[in-house]
Amino acid sequence: MPGRPAAIRIGRAVLTALFFGLAGCGPGEEEQRPDPAELVASDAYRVVDLTHAFDEDTVYWPTAPHGFRLEPLHEGPTDKGFFYRAYRFTAPEHGGTHFDAPSHFHREGRTAEEVSLDRLTGPAAVIDVREEAQADRDYALTVERVKAWEAEHGAVPEGSLVLLRTGWSRHWPDAAAYLGGDSPGELHFPGYGEAAARYLVAERGAALLGIDSASIDPGPAETFPVHQLVAARQVPALENLARLGKLPARGALVAALPVKIKGGSGAPARVVAFVPRQR
16 A cells, blocks of 8 residues: 555554563563653653553443443452452443444444554544634535645645544543533534545545544444444544543554454444654
8 A cells, every 4th residue: 555554664664662571571581671661752742642541431322221341350469468459340332432443334344453554553644624624513524624634744645544523522421511512413512524524534544533522424424324434444433532632643653452353343442643854
């Protein structure tokens, strides 16, 4: 895919270095292990967490049977005399900062564990539509707006993780303000327009679509055409992202690491960006 190999080589080199630094090396390699602090707080990159924390206030789709629950299994001293704490958590797949696998909206779509890391790591293209979303809660990204971005920043590179910055994370975790309603079909928040999504995945070869609102489809969408479109092309999505304002329009590398649920249609995700420092 033109435009992707060089960017992915750079991105994988950075991510590989980070992961080896955080996870450690194999037996006999202890002395060669990089210092995680140097990797995370390097001269070249700063790391931005694009993830909302999961707690009792986490926003879920109105039809979810319940939200995030954290329940203690044990907390306190044990009969052996040492302190021990452990919890269990329960949550729907789709809520908070999370990932949509293609199987979410397509019978033959890949499930959570089947989505390649190539789709979840790579260069970010951040399209800022805060002004449009401020004027219209139901704003849907247009092809014209994408082309205006490209006129300023260059064509969206093939293999990019396209992230739509609507400014909606400012409402988090106020569900009423964030969702703009309490039932499907009556919600109001910005998203991707179907034509723009098709342009990004079919013509520009975007690896993933992400957004800082509750859905890649705008709130009023009842048949979720954008979800259907991207799922049919095996393109995953990220929803309820945070801090997209800390990313440049181009130049950041993103790693989205959802829980690897076998057969899952999605999962909570920890999403981070590596942003080059200005020299």
